Amino acid sequence: MFLLRTLVLAVTAGLLAGCAVGPDYHRPDAPLLKHYHSQPAVQQRSASRIASFDVWWEGFNDPMLSSLVSDALAQNLDLAQATARMAQARADRLCGDAGRPASPETGYYRGGASSRRLSCT
Numbered sequence: 001m002f003l004l005r006t007l008v009l010a011v012t013a014g015l016l017a018g019c020a021v022g023p024d025y026h027r028p029d030a031p032l033l034k035h036y037h038s039q040p041a042v043q044q045r046s047a048s049r050i051a052s053f054d055v056w057w058e059g060f061n062d063p064m065l066s067s068l069v070s071d072a073l074a075q076n077l078d079l080a081q082a083t084a085r086m087a088q089a090r091a092d093r094l095c096g097d098a099g100r101p102a103s104p105e106t107g108y109y110r111g112g113a114s115s116r117r118l119s120c121t
Contacts, residue, residue, distance in 0.1 A: 057069050077085075 057065050
């Protein structure tokens with residue numbers, strides 16, 4: 001136990017001593033750049049060809065991206081179409097039960113009832 005305590009104390013003291021700086025430490029000045037290396041390329045780029053917000057992806061000049069976006073837009077379902085398809089699927093599910101024979105329904109009142117869906121319009 002004494003050996004473990006001594007080892008932990010020595011490692012902690014070593015770590016703390018490694019983080020200390022001397023009294024004559026002065027922070028070095030960071031070099032300031034007058035201009036960036038790619039600044040001429042940015043200045044040469046034409047600002048006249050700015051993509052509109054409707055077709056912003058064309059500003060990347062990537063045919064693969066343009067193809068993917070146009071495919072996605074062509075195959076995208078409107079919210080109204082999606083709602084109609086959900087209603088149709090719900091109706092198909094309900095009409096699928098119409099061919100089954102009526103099943104009795106019982107409750108706590110010791111009675112019974114049967115029901116059958118006759119219309120699927």
